[in-house]
Amino acid sequence: MTGDSDLRPPLDAHVLADELALTPDLALELLPESPSTNQVAADRARAGAADGLLVVADHQTAGRGRLDRTWETPAGAAITFSLVLRPTVPATSWPWLPLLTGHTVSKALASFGYETRVKWPNDVLIDGRKVAGILVERIETDSGPAAVVGVGINVSTAADELPVPTATSLAVAHPDLTPTREGVLLGVVAAVREGYDAWQFGGAEAAARLASSYVAHCATVGQDVRVDLPGGTSISGRAVDVDIDGRLVVETADGVEKVGAGDVVHVVPE
Structure with missing residues (x-):
């Protein structure tokens, strides 16, 4: 793969519009370029955007990940989108939204033939390397709190274009599979929306199914880990579960710790 525009054409706006027209609970805003789709979506949410606004950037130039990391890709090599949601579930359930997103993105990519897992809370992995990053932000608006769900997936990024050795792309992970960016985008958005609706309206039973399915597909559970916590401290031990929250x-050597936020490193035995 190279950065040649013939090999990496822009997203086909007509294909996206035609397919998304069949999903009335989604409204597309396609931008040729944007520093951050999450920022655009947050601005739209504050201005009153309804649940289901989908902001897609053909090329995102200054994306943000968790813990204020940057997320950048060559033009035409990735899909980047942010979805405005307005959950009505209790506030105590909101922490599951980032995990739900990672889980549904992982399942969507698996439907294309990739063997995916999720590193807690929501990094999507193929062969232990990160192919997709997710940033979920709570936005306060005049009409109540909204969630902006940001997703970035490396699609055709070549090995020498990846920013770190722990990253991968769909093309690098499985060159024989060649889904289009439009196909990946539509499949992932549909999976996120379907998973969100089931969680939103399915009550305690749906929440329990999500928790069970997430744990079963989480690459972190069962691993020796180091968790770098906010504030500069860290803990080490064996990840054994994801709780109901x-x-x-x-x-750990000092007992059981429950972590709500942190950066997980899977520790590989020497």
Whole structure:
């Protein structure tokens, strides 16, 4: 793969519009270029955008990830989108939204033939390397709180274009599979929306199914880990579960710790 525009054409606006027209609970805003789709979506939410606004950037130039990391890709090599949602579930359930997003993105990519797992809370992995990043932000608006769900997926990024050795792309992970960016975008958005609706309206039973399915497909559970916590401290131990509140349960030498936020490193035995 190269950055040649013939090999990496812009997203086909007609294909996206035609397909999304069949989904009345989604409204597309396609931008040729944007520093951050999350920022655009947050601005739209504050201005009153309804649940289901989908902001897509053909090329995102200054994306943000968790813990204020940057997320950048060559033009035409990735899909980047942010979805405005207005959850009505109790506030205590909101911490599950980032995990739900990672889980549904992972399942969507698996439907294309990729073997995916999720590193807690929501990094999507193929062969242990990150192919997709997710940033979910709560936005306060005049009409109540909204969630902006941002997703970035490396599609045709070549190995020498990846920013770190722990990253991958769909093309690098499985060159024989060649889904289009439009196909990946539509499949992932549909999976996120379907998973969100089931969680939003399915009550306790749906929440329990999500928790069980997430744990079964989480690459972190069962691993020795180091968790770098906000504030500069860290803990180490064996990740054994994800609790009902979405927290990672870690057995350490000093006892069981439940982590609600942190950066997980899977520790590989020497």
